[in-house]
Amino acid sequence: MSAVVVYESTRGRTKAMAEAICEGIRNAGVECSLVSASDFTDIGDACALAIGSSTRMKRTLPRTRQILDELKGVENMPAAGFGSYGWSGEAPDFISQQLEKKGAKMVRDQPLRVKDFPREDDLEKCRTLGRTLAEECKQL
Numbered sequence: 001m002s003a004v005v006v007y008e009s010t011r012g013r014t015k016a017m018a019e020a021i022c023e024g025i026r027n028a029g030v031e032c033s034l035v036s037a038s039d040f041t042d043i044g045d046a047c048a049l050a051i052g053s054s055t056r057m058k059r060t061l062p063r064t065r066q067i068l069d070e071l072k073g074v075e076n077m078p079a080a081g082f083g084s085y086g087w088s089g090e091a092p093d094f095i096s097q098q099l100e101k102k103g104a105k106m107v108r109d110q111p112l113r114v115k116d117f118p119r120e121d122d123l124e125k126c127r128t129l130g131r132t133l134a135e136e137c138k139q140l
């Protein structure tokens, strides 16, 4: 049983969020696979999924868009979108919409968005998201 956290990040901000989400998952006793979008192949037998990207020119970063296009087997999977942004922050919403379209079960009403580099309170929100995903895994 493992949750998968995929991230695409240009300056390490969304990556820091991804690391904190995984930390929250692991602290709740569930394995977490932390995968850079460039290394992503498939979700395997993931029990939960978080996908994050920062926003560039109002868009989700390209590899993440491709992953979302090709993503299969996420029906009813507990999931969340996340990402760091600078001013408009469209990527996390786009990710969540795509996951929802594919039938994933979103664990938050809104994706987790953080402006610029995550501060300690932002990282705590990431850990909380991780715990929520882990709890969903444990119920499977």
Ligand SMILES: Cc1cc2nc3c(=O)[nH]c(=O)nc-3n(C[C@H](O)[C@H](O)[C@H](O)COP(=O)(O)O)c2cc1C
Binding pocket: 008, 009, 010, 011, 012, 013, 014, 015, 053, 054, 055, 056, 057, 058, 059, 084, 085, 086, 087, 088, 089, 090, 115, 116, 117
């Ligand atoms: C070329 C460029 C374009 C950007 N465009 C946007 C944008 O349209 N909207 C926004 O909210 N942030 C934008 N940003 C800001 C990044 O999303 C922000 O710096 C974010 O924290 C980067 O996170 P990362 O280190 O995970 O990539 C842009 C940054 C760069 C360098």
